Amino acid sequence: MEQLIFYSLAGATVLFGMLVVIARNPVHSAIFLIGALMCIAGLYLQMGAEFVGGVQILVYVGGVMVLFLFVIMLVNVRTAERVRQLSPEWKTALLLAGALSVELVYLVLKGPGVFATAAPEAIPALQGNTQNVGAALYTKYLLPFEIASVLLLVAMIGAVALARSRMD
Amino acid sequence: MPTDLHYLAILPEIITAATGIAIMLLDPFTAPQHKGRLGWLGVAGLLAAGVAGAAQSGRTMTAFGGMVQLDSYSVFFRWLFFGVSIGTILISLQYLKREGVHHSEFYALVLFATTGMSFMAASVDLILMFIGLETVAISTYVLAGFKRSDPRSNESAVKYFILGAFSTAVLLYGIAFLYGQTGSTRFDRVAEALSAQGPSAFFLVGLALLLVGFGFKVAMAPFHVWTPDVYEGAPSPVTAFLAVGPKAAGFAALVRVLYSALPDMENHWGDVLGLVAVLTMTVGNVAAITQSNIKRLLAYSSVAHAGYLLVGLVARNELGISAVLYYAVVYALMNLGAFTVVVIWSGAGETRVHLSDYAGIGFRYPFLTGCLSLFLLSLIGIPATGGFMGKVFLFAAAVQSHHVGLVVIAVLNSAVSAYYYLRIIVIMYMQEPAAQVPSVEIPVPAAVALVLAALGTLLTGLYPSALLDLASRSVLAVR
Structure with a gap:
């Protein structure tokens, strides 16, 4: 059950994240970003960090996104829609993204033991x-x-x- | 609940922050033509904070659960920061009126920035150090853009803000890695954990990010590119403040982190800093040669001086750190002084900042140009000035720890720097003046700051032992 919730939240985060980039209308992008941020808040809740989850919603969805929307309202959405989606630097971006995915795959395969981390100081119960x-x-x-x-x-x-x- | 809530340990910071708030509260009740009084209130607050700091000298204690440490090191830097801020306010009083931006937020922001710098030097915990650094950063972003109708000032603020925010994120990332490795943000616990487990990949990533973050803040090459643009566009008194205060605070925090939290990791940061020192000195000095704007020239010169300060850090001995402290004071005196002359001479709207604007004014304004010449000679490191003694101590420390190559490069760099500093003196005294030499009036507060800076530069050069003793006693707290 826990795994099911995790994978559906994680999957939705990735999906929303892609939609943010793909959407032509900046307002749509902003709304998809809200979806992605909400899913991440859900992941925090699942890990037992309800404070971080709450702050995530309050600050990012409540504050930062409203600011984004204000800025988007100031630019001309009609012209923004006609701008070419693919950046001219896409080759460099592909290379960097490829390098990052190789790193991530390596770390996932290695498991959590790659870096020896210390246990945080004891938290009072x-x-x-x-x-x-x-x-x-x-x-x-x-x-x-x-x-x-x-x-x-x-x-x-x-x-x-x-x-x-x-x-x- | 921490049992060591010693508010006395942070009394100077409480005074500076409270003065800043008082200035904002009194602002609505102050007529526009009397805003200068709030500046004087700021000076009074800083003096009071300095006295409070003096009352604590000689004591050593930690407070607030080991967050902040009162010791001779923090007292030393507190005095330096309070002095720098007093100087900045003295220069600004007339300047703000002249430029038509006489708003009391300026003085309040200088005081808040001072509070932040003071905490940076006194903190023995990465979290507090970071918050102090952010307080300084946000205040100075606003100060850099204080002349809102001047596009140069806007450009300066935006560039400083974007690059500064980016570097802050990098620094915070480094702190997070360090915490992940050691399980604590307190310097002593970090040092304990590191000496127990030894370095790991995780730690090295954290250290690298930490050094990059600090590199931005104190303008080490190759992270110095923001310096000339920001220094050129910012209002001149703010440039003076930026070149002296936050840079010294960055070094104060860096020394504490390296020597209190990462002492066993010396061989991991020593050589890197040596390389960065060479790069910083050389880039700063070579780029300064071609500058024709005096603010840009002094910006590159400040990059070069960060390189000299790094030589003291690389030396990794007691004399090295005391030399860093000594040089931080001397550097503050001569740089504040030089910028004061720039502020006075630039005229309304800061129109006279080109080197050719200084042509032939040597004998017309003997006081201004005499002081500027003294500061420039000290920046070169001519004997009988504080700059000379500072360099002697820095380089002696490096020789003591067998970094002879580094010292050779540093001395060669000083020789290069003589060219562009002397060029200004030559322009002032030996070139024909423009058809009509403009007349400037020297405001009294700025003249006081100028005289104090000049006296300080001379005294530290002629009687260096008093300041060096103070510096070496302060260093004992860190090691």
């Missing part, structure tokens, strides 16, 4: 992944978490400073 993330943020990673708020403030001030239409 709490109920589920979201609590663990929250607990880590407010204890162990308290300082970076606080500085991240300064970082967001800087981004906000910067966006306002650069985008304000008229400065008095």
Whole structure:
């Protein structure tokens, strides 16, 4: 059952991913991308990372995709549809994609033992992944978490400073 | 819950961040013609942070679950960063008014960037170091594009943003690999795990990505290509800040990572950095020869100087790191000084940035050109200036660890650099001036910054022992 869910989600992700590239209308591409991102969120849920899954939907589907759609609305969809789909650099792209697939096939055949990785530091037993993330943020990673708020403030001030239409 | 919530350990950073927020809060209540007061508030905040940092010197402690470490090394760099930011604000006060972009966001962003730099030097954890680095990066992207109606400034900001975001991703990828290999982001645990298990392919990939990411941030060749374009288009005080502050912060973090987290892996990064040092010096100096825009010339010169700093890292001994610290200070003084002259002389709209605009002004503006000549001589490394002593220490460290070839190349590079630095002095004093030498007025705050930088350059050259002692005491915290 678990395998069935995994393979259907993974298959759907690949399918949506291909449709993103193939679709002629950029709006359609964006909607297919939402599908791919939702499927990935499903994969996270299946691995027991419900926090990452939730954030995936909130940030990517909710935030980033809406931004994409805004940008697409600004370009002319009619002309974009007529642009040739195949990039003139397709030979280079094919070569790179080929190299990447050889690497991936090699790694899959070798199994998980290719790289010796360390086990992460022990996580205190709490109920589920979201609590663990929250607990880590407010204890162990308290300082970076606080500085991240300064970082967001800087981004906000910067966006306002650069985008304000008229400065008095 | 971590038991070591010592807020005192990060008091200077709290002060700088709070001052930045205070500037933004006071902005709506400040009349447009009085925005300069907020700049002075920034200077006051930085001075207070410096005093808070001084009160902590001599103490050593870690805080926030081993995230941040208060030691003489972080205190040293804090002072450097606060000094650089004070200098930047002093230069900007008149500049922003002249260019018609006098908005208090500028001062707030400088303070936030300072907070980030300070955390980069004090962090002993990859996560905190990364967040500090991002805080600096985002602030400086905005600062580079601060002149919104100037297409050059826009171009500079966009280029800096795209390449910077890309390099940040590479750096983060490296951190992830390192974490995957060692199971921790804390420097001491990373070092422990690595010495227990030895290097693996996973670690080497992480190290390579980490070095590439840092390479972008401190403009090492071949990752320096963004430097001239970004430095040329950005508002000149921002260029001064970029060339000095974030670069020094990058080196501060790099030294900590290499010597605290990866000390046993020396033979994996030493030779690579040696090669990069040679490349960086040579590319910077050779490209600088053909430049006719003084901002581009100083941009390439800053690439070359990153190469000299790398020589100290490659030396891998105590003198090497203290020389890096020493040179970071001297480099900050002479570069800030040189850019201050560029800011003053460029005139409204930054129209006079071509080398020929400097023709024959030597005897008309003795103060400006005298200071600029001093900074240029120091950048070459003429004796009696800080630049000379800095290079002596860097190269001596490399000789101590038998990197004679590297030192020979570095000295040859210094000789090449003499050509383009001296050319500016020749243009200023020996060429005929243009038909009408424009008159510029030297604003008092910028003049103060200029005098301080000049005094610093001379004092570090004549009495190098005080600063070197401070630097070598600070290094003990890292090793």
